[in-house]
Amino acid sequence: MGEGGRGLVTYLPLAIFVGIMALRMMRMKKARPLRLPLLWIMPVIVVLAVSLALAGMPPSGLGWLCLATGVIVGGAIGAQRARLMHLHIDGEGEKARVMMRQSPLAILLIVAVFLARRFLLPSGFQGGGMQNAAHPGHPVGNALLMMDATLGFALGMIVALRLVLWLRARDMVANHVFDA
Template identity: 35%
Template structure:
């Protein structure tokens, strides 16, 4: 059995970086952070610009466009589920909306990133179009971030309305 050392080093460094980020993120997850509903649109908007730049560089074929549209829908469904995993709460005195990420939601993102990295690394060996794969994962991530934040916005608005009505 022969090992491809450069690939092993690259996978090892990637795993180390992801592990470090995951450890830092897990430490911060136990604390509730303020959630400002009016700012939830910013990340999806920035990511939409990034995805648009992927499509401006190289426009996909009709089949590639269909794949990206399907990836957007799948990402939206996954994002909605991830948004439901976020724990939202309202401070009864100040009516400050707070969020706390769930470990499941974080691990969910890590698995998606791992699938993307392996797909890109092995894409040329499997004769896959790596650019189309990047565009598809980009649109899936756009759907994920957008739907997650939309779900959080709707639920947060409902929680705030309930807290204000009870006061």
């Protein structure tokens, strides 16, 4: 593959990410309904997908550690992102519903995670920084450890985000708080 092909492979994911973040920033000011009965669907899908991935290729001992670390870090970031979102109740009585609006800080948190993943994490997995017991320092072993950590990160982030949003919204409705 020539130089032009490598540049495209390098910058295309970045361009897609920038486009998606620009769209999210434009739609950030509009509040949308938070459907509490449906918040469980995405965590279940992610748990099933991660379970299938782990069943297909079970991690080694170090892989489980990477997975657990990813769940913890992802959970912390997901919970923080959920706390940064603006929730309020729109309407009165039977027509009242919880509305959610993205916070600029929540979007910046996702951008910071992406940049850290893009520019900081890969260097730690090169040159034998993390090793697979079967192939010490081998790039395939490093990639598998990175995959385990990424699976754990996605799982922790989605589950914590949805759980914290559900808890906040439930408390707002129960305590008749109109803005949180």
